[in-house]
Amino acid sequence: MSATRTAPVRPPKPAPAAGAPAPLRLLTFSTLYPSPARPHHGVFVENRLRHLLAGGEARAEVLAPVPWFPGRGRSVPACETRHGITVHHPRFLAPPGLGMYTAPLAVLAAARRVLRRLWAEGARFDAIDAHYLYPDGVAAIRLGREFGLPVVITARGSDTSQLPRYALPRRLIQEAMREAAALIAVSEGLKGGLVELGAPPEKVTVLRNGVDLHAFRPAVARIPSAMPTLLTIGHLIPRKGHDLVIGALPALPGHQLVVVGEGPERAALEGLARRLGVADRVRFAGLQAHEDLPRFYNAADVMILASSREGWANVLLEAMACGTPVIASPAWGSREAVAAPEAGMVLDETTPDTIATAVRALLAAPPSRAATRAYAERFGWDATTAGQIALFRRVLA
Known part of the structure; x- marks a missing residue:
């Protein structure tokens, strides 16, 4: 297993006191997640999850399928630990030029294999925390059906503004939005885009991204450049x-x-x-x-x-x-x-x-x-x- 470093996050809080709600058990699911091959890919998904887990009210494993095609891309470990979080990286077939149409089923097949294994080993989850509507959200909804888990999908941007221009992705995105237990938009503008696609306004919660105020702060001594x-x-x-x-x-x-x-x-x-x-x-x-x-x-x-x-x-x-x-x-x-x-x-x-x-x-x-x-x-x-x-x-x- 490997580990990476990034901006610090508050240490986990103590376990809930007696009588407090049990921690949520989440399966975070997305192809937008860092890996050794793409360490900066989807870092915003990882950052949100790390801050969520730091509060002690949730636990999670990550299912982050990675695209693969013979002769393309770097190898990625099947499982790694990043910042104390277990991340599974099943490979899914991504033929050049066809990925938009094959990805939902390919991602689903790869994820299903891992989740079945985890289930057989005794792992249990309360909900699927999916990021990006297509293909991730579409595949997550089908996983939710098979394993009896509610699915919450976070929309991120081009999954709402660009991909729905294509007929098949649009139809599958709309189907996923209907079946999702809830939808998250990272801005009010993005919520408007989801509503235009057919999402009921009351189903969409706006939860903006945040910034790590400890990692990103003014320099103690800033030396101005010779030119702006x-x-x-x-x-x-x-x-x-x-x-x-x-x-x-x-x-x-x-x-x-x-x-x-x-x-x-x-x-x-x-x-x-x-x-x-x-x-x-x-x-x-x-x-x-x-x-x-x-x-x-x-x-x-x-x-x-x-x-x-x-x-x-x-x-x-x-x-x-x-x-x-x-x-x-x-x-x-x-x-x-x-x-x-x-x-x-x-x-x-x-x-x-x-x-x-x-x-x-x-x-x-x-x-x-x-x-x-x-x-x-x-x-x-x-x-x-x-x-x-x-x-x-x-x-x-």
Whole structure:
């Protein structure tokens, strides 16, 4: 078994006193979960679970199927321990180009094998805590039918905004929403998307993501850079909008940009920086461990999120917790996370020109880093953890 390190979480609380409700026994189920092959994949699912378990009112094992096809991908252990949590990684067949259509049944088959084994060994669960509507939620509903377990599904973003554009995923997503015991949305905007897909409003609970205020905090001694530093963080893919931020630099002479992340668009983004004549002011820092991100937030004067789609962007809270104001696209969750001047600004439209204008305006009269940190402190994990406990107990009642 292997273990990994990341931002600290409060130690588990003592066992409940006599007469207190027994801890919830959850099976957390999602293909969006870190593994040795993809240590940053779905870290937001892991973080929410870790904070939930730290309260002592729930226990969990994780069933995190990983895609596999001959000759592709790195090997992943069948079982590992991450931060004291047992994580099972059954492999499911993911043929290139066909995964959207084969994934629900393939994920179900892989998960079923593990859950049957666990059941035979005496493991018992009260509910399935599923993340992402498709294929995860669809497969979780069928597991729930077979094992007599209620299923709570958390929607995350593109599973609500993008995948339902395709006929088969849309039909299966709607079926899963009907059968789920409850649905969780990470923002009010995302709840609206679920309702548009047919989810009854009363079935959807909004439980936003939180930020670890101990791991993400202002630096004790911050040394300003010679020129204002902009920061953008995320997978280097088109929908993250890194090209728009690079495109703003010609209108921002004397500013530099740090891009944190890796992905298939890196060569194209480097080429764009060269064509625009700003390559000497753009630094590609590559993929960074989650626990190393605070030093990037603290070094930046502004963090920019230019994504076209998000459910709730954790990078906004992480930046603000470090005292760094943000400029955000109008994606779902942005206006809920950035709701005061000390937090930063939300764009009405995301273009190079609007980004450049916002950077100039924000840096002309920046909030104090202490004020930005104070704003972020209202977004700790405690309320989300309490909301999860209440929701699962309501479902089980």
